[in-house]
Amino acid sequence: MKYFLHADLDAFYASVEQLDNEGYRGKPVIVGGHPGDRRAVVSTASYEARKYGVHSAMPIARAYELCPHGIFLRGNMRRYKEKSREVMDIFSEFTPDVRQISIDEAFLDITGTERLFGPPAELARKLKSAVRERTGLPVSVGLASNKYVAKIASGMSKPDGCFVVEKGGEENFMRSLPVDKIWGAGGKSQEKFKKYGYKSCDDIYKVPEQRLCSIFGKAFGSFLYRAVRGQAAASFDDVRGSRSISAEHTFDYDMYDEFAVETAIMKICNTLMYRLLDCRWQSRTVCIKIRYEDFSTESAQETSERTVGTMNELFERVCALFHRKYKRGRGIRLIGAGLMNLETDGVSTGELFEFEDERKKKLEKCIHEINKKFPNAAIKKARLV
């Protein structure tokens, strides 16, 4: 019988800030931007800030209205990644099977660890105090016989808690919950639940799988059927296949100047290319994303025979897509680009790099290495300065 623990750091970015700055402790900390940062949103709000109604994804301007005396910070990803690493390392001391699913949470397969750490609840207690003592961070924990229920359980235990779902109790546990606790059912699905009169998971439990599938589509219908029964989601344990990387930029003001948009695209391609070099993957598919002033969003992608070799090539391909897709005269709110269907490097598609390309490729690698070693030197294309 399998047993899983889901660990989730509480208000992670805000907690790190409070750890690093004594003056922030016990105060409402809001990470995401400064008041006055146009179009910024809340990334994380400390529990003190949540009391004022501030929450993730809320515009900073709104958060400032609700909590004008709050401490507003832009955040420091490098520091958060560092703390995340420390925590994940501690998790690894409890089981070799740690699956990190985001910067601040992970699943631990703790099947068969009883002899070392005692029963699951005891292990959870030890894990929580190890994280607290060695990193200073609070973590919430959920325990159950599958990952899905463990995840829901940790949510119930927040903040700084531990929630155990006993073996065999998964179904009753799920049925007792309101539909807004279903992980994987967001705003659109909640609206649909309302429309059909589903208030609790038990309401959904009573609906036949076929009917759920006809209402919500095949995959999501089956997912719901299993979820309210406390069963593991099928898609949960498998290895992910295709991967992608992307970068985007929201302009402070809607942009009408195509040259300026191209410059933004160049910056984005620059970032993407270096990230591609870092992860040592390859891609033949590039994509563009345009969000207009009315928030409507369009995207286009194109797959070619050739893998993307240089920053210039990427830039040209993304620009071509942009000009094909862009509806002239409309204000652009956001521009983004990405590389999809990443394949492992080395299984090279035998591209015929011309001499010049090979040379550029090497040059880009060198510049990247230098920039990594000397972050302050920042070698850039003239257009990006």
Add this chain to the structure above:
DNA sequence: TCTGGGGTCCTAGGACCC
């Protein structure tokens, strides 16, 4: 108060092949 950035997965339709 207008709504970030970086991802994953699903769906539906079209092209193309057998």
Add this chain to the structure above:
DNA sequence: TCTGGGGTCCTAGGACCC
């Protein structure tokens, strides 16, 4: 003269997560 069914790949858009 139009027509079937299945499989795969690609594309655009949408939902969702942290």
